[in-house]
Amino acid sequence: MPSKKGEDLEYKVFRMIKDRGDKGILQSQLWKRINATSREGSRISLRLERAGLIERRRELHEGKWTYRLIAKKRSVNPLSILDLPCAFCPNQDKCGLGGPVSPATCPLLAQWVEKTAYETVRRGKVKVSLDEKLEA
Ligand code: SF4
Numbered sequence: 001m002p003s004k005k006g007e008d009l010e011y012k013v014f015r016m017i018k019d020r021g022d023k024g025i026l027q028s029q030l031w032k033r034i035n036a037t038s039r040e041g042s043r044i045s046l047r048l049e050r051a052g053l054i055e056r057r058r059e060l061h062e063g064k065w066t067y068r069l070i071a072k073k074r075s076v077n078p079l080s081i082l083d084l085p086c087a088f089c090p091n092q093d094k095c096g097l098g099g100p101v102s103p104a105t106c107p108l109l110a111q112w113v114e115k116t117a118y119e120t121v122r123r124g125k126v127k128v129s130l131d132e133k134l135e136a
Helices: 004-019 027-034 038-050 107-122 130-135
Strands: 054-061 064-071
Touching: 004 027, 004 038, 004 064, 027 038, 027 064, 038 054, 038 064
Parallel strands: none
Antiparallel strands: 054 064
16 A cells, blocks of 8 residues: 555646546656656556556557556546535534534544445445555
């Protein structure tokens, strides 16, 4: 499992790939941009591919085989936030970090996040153990 720094880098790489749209980016060009070795870069791209976030297409570039990295299109399911407790919360006006009611301490929100994370893992959308996440 990648460290927090590794996760940040993965997210940054994913954003860079996504920003290139349908044409994607050659992984060798991407690694130069983030100053990573091809070994480090390949690990990141494999993790992103395994998570279902990108596609790696083999391509011959200047006589060498490489991969073109393309972000997969994902649709947002509005049903996923339909039962968010904040949507109909009577304390919405008072709620804020440092306020009398806060998302950081709200049991309703915590319960919703836990349930949503559990459902996501159960449906196999995230290939990590919920126990691993809770222990981290
Ligand atoms: S975090 Fe809790 S208190 Fe704040 S708006 Fe959402 S449900 Fe209400």
